[in-house]
Amino acid sequence: MEMEMEMRAREDIEIGEDITPPIPPLSYALHHSFLHSHCYSCFSPLPLPLNSNYNNTKNHHHYYYCSPACTTTRVVSTEELHILQSHPHHPFSSDLRAALRFLQSHPDDRITGLVTNCHKLLLLQEDDEFVATICEGAKAIATATATDTASASAALCLVLTNGVEVQDYDGRNLGIAVYPQNFSWINHSCSPNASYRFFLSPSPPCCPNSTKLRILPQHTVLTKDDEVCQDNGPKIVVRSIKRIKQGEQVTVTYTNLLQPKQMRQSELWSRYRFICRCERCSASPPTNVDHTLQEISSANLDASSLSSDQNVYCDYAIRRLTDYIDDAITQYLSFGDPELCCEKLEILLTQGLLYEQLEGREVKSQPTIKLHPLHYLCLNAYTTLASAYKVRASDLLGLYSELDEHLLEALDLSRTSAAYSLLLAGATHHLFRFESSLIATVANFWISAGDSLLTLSRSPVGSEFAKWDLPMANPPLLKCICSKCSLMDNFKAILFHREAQNADFEDISSEFLDCVTIITQKVWSFLIHGCCYLRAFKDPIDFSWLGTSKYSSLRDVQPHLCSTAEGPGYTHQERMHIFQLGVHCLLYGGYLASICYGRHSHLTSQVQNILDCEECLINDSHETD
Numbered sequence: 001m002e003m004e005m006e007m008r009a010r011e012d013i014e015i016g017e018d019i020t021p022p023i024p025p026l027s028y029a030l031h032h033s034f035l036h037s038h039c040y041s042c043f044s045p046l047p048l049p050l051n052s053n054y055n056n057t058k059n060h061h062h063y064y065y066c067s068p069a070c071t072t073t074r075v076v077s078t079e080e081l082h083i084l085q086s087h088p089h090h091p092f093s094s095d096l097r098a099a100l101r102f103l104q105s106h107p108d109d110r111i112t113g114l115v116t117n118c119h120k121l122l123l124l125q126e127d128d129e130f131v132a133t134i135c136e137g138a139k140a141i142a143t144a145t146a147t148d149t150a151s152a153s154a155a156l157c158l159v160l161t162n163g164v165e166v167q168d169y170d171g172r173n174l175g176i177a178v179y180p181q182n183f184s185w186i187n188h189s190c191s192p193n194a195s196y197r198f199f200l201s202p203s204p205p206c207c208p209n210s211t212k213l214r215i216l217p218q219h220t221v222l223t224k225d226d227e228v229c230q231d232n233g234p235k236i237v238v239r240s241i242k243r244i245k246q247g248e249q250v251t252v253t254y255t256n257l258l259q260p261k262q263m264r265q266s267e268l269w270s271r272y273r274f275i276c277r278c279e280r281c282s283a284s285p286p287t288n289v290d291h292t293l294q295e296i297s298s299a300n301l302d303a304s305s306l307s308s309d310q311n312v313y314c315d316y317a318i319r320r321l322t323d324y325i326d327d328a329i330t331q332y333l334s335f336g337d338p339e340l341c342c343e344k345l346e347i348l349l350t351q352g353l354l355y356e357q358l359e360g361r362e363v364k365s366q367p368t369i370k371l372h373p374l375h376y377l378c379l380n381a382y383t384t385l386a387s388a389y390k391v392r393a394s395d396l397l398g399l400y401s402e403l404d405e406h407l408l409e410a411l412d413l414s415r416t417s418a419a420y421s422l423l424l425a426g427a428t429h430h431l432f433r434f435e436s437s438l439i440a441t442v443a444n445f446w447i448s449a450g451d452s453l454l455t456l457s458r459s460p461v462g463s464e465f466a467k468w469d470l471p472m473a474n475p476p477l478l479k480c481i482c483s484k485c486s487l488m489d490n491f492k493a494i495l496f497h498r499e500a501q502n503a504d505f506e507d508i509s510s511e512f513l514d515c516v517t518i519i520t521q522k523v524w525s526f527l528i529h530g531c532c533y534l535r536a537f538k539d540p541i542d543f544s545w546l547g548t549s550k551y552s553s554l555r556d557v558q559p560h561l562c563s564t565a566e567g568p569g570y571t572h573q574e575r576m577h578i579f580q581l582g583v584h585c586l587l588y589g590g591y592l593a594s595i596c597y598g599r600h601s602h603l604t605s606q607v608q609n610i611l612d613c614e615e616c617l618i619n620d621s622h623e624t625d
């Protein structure tokens, strides 16, 4: 029987510490859509203009490099070129190219120590399409390389099992990379204690190499690791997001942790063919976070007439809701209609979907499918709504910035966008309190909420920006933004002196929550004015009212109850509070980001840039006053 590998901590590890040095990949391939914008070797963005970048003259239509060094470190073989040209749109096109690298090895269940999972992935299941795609891909590799299909299948399965999506700083998936055992032996958990990040740049690497490897395999095994890693390609660093005790297994996630158990399990099965039995999945009763999410599948589905077969009902309902939300997102992203997208999503959130009769099933009446406000699909809808409202506001300002009525409408759109952003951060934070491995997600959402609120605080409507009543910049404005909490000092300390301290975590979080709860109460009604769904939320941060009788009012929101009566004006006070709220959200998001990604990460720099920019803007406004 094959030995399952896993990695364990060599020593006690605190939260927010790098636990590996930057690890270069064994193999990697850029996705087709980035071939003209990113370096084929290190995945970093190409300097413009494109035609002046280094390319292989023979094949210059296919891939580019950012520097002479990269042209020599990633030489493209004829076989790879063949795959590039003949199968650009194969669903696993990048995986095929990444797999080529492993073909020279002699395949068994493991190649270069990495599990191939061939027997599991090629097992015929209901979704045979997956197996068919692998076989088709393996055939393409075998043809290009003149090898047997079994070896090609093994190499491709290895990439599918161990490969990770390399993301840039905006979270875009640039391509696939396979890392050596130190990374690839790390198993999945739905409540992981580690995360990873990438460094994209040609060598020499832009990150310190000083961290030693602080994890080791559970079993001392003699595996032939005959692949020598080159010092090129996007490097990966693993970092702790929880305290890890010496000897404890180190885990990362292979899936989106905000999804409820059912969706996570189904994704892990169809992608990797394993059933996760981590603590969170096997907890009975479910852990708080999954309990919250499971409620959604039952309590909020008004399925009295279908009380038997709840699971079938829930599966079907979730599929229909997912399709509906995907359609709305397509309206926005592919057809450029953010307005229709907002309308569709808000109808879903407020009224739910009418449940069409299941085939062959007798139902007395047509029930309605509604989502719990913390469900993963709702969070997706909030993300889309925040972005779509923001785009609508800036489109309007771009077209008619001189007309007052349009300015007012843009303000309405802008505040709804900020409100959805805040709700998204608050809702995810509520889940994060039960499941601390959501830290990276919640950091991103707080930063976006902060950014949105600060944009709103600069809105040109109401009072002229240059004259608003913010404190003078000397002493620096940002320093006196809050006398109650130490977030600003803490963030500056992180930036300039030290890593975030684990011991401070609870204190910093509760100081932050105290402050934002108070400020939010002052501006929430202003933010949600005009948005019928949001008006049903008493508070976007404190969700203790969920599950109480007050919750039913949220479920019963009807669009016609939402009047569009004039709301309160945009006063100096409101502007000031929105500004304060924005700064708090940014600072806290930056603090969490420093734990997951380190203090010199792209996110902490983003926070710093936004704050620097605010300080400059306000300095300027007072100077010209």
Ligand SMILES: C[S@@+](CC[C@H](N)C(=O)[O-])C[C@H]1O[C@@H](n2cnc3c(N)ncnc32)[C@H](O)[C@@H]1O
Pocket (backbone or CB within 6 Å): 003, 004, 005, 006, 114, 115, 117, 161, 162, 184, 185, 186, 187, 188, 189, 272, 274, 275, 276, 277, 278
């Ligand atoms: C990247 S490898 C991880 C190392 C692997 N255990 C090994 O022996 O090489 C991914 C594979 O490990 C197994 N695996 C990872 N996490 C698991 C989990 N939580 N439960 C069951 N199997 C898991 C699955 O077979 C998965 O496809």
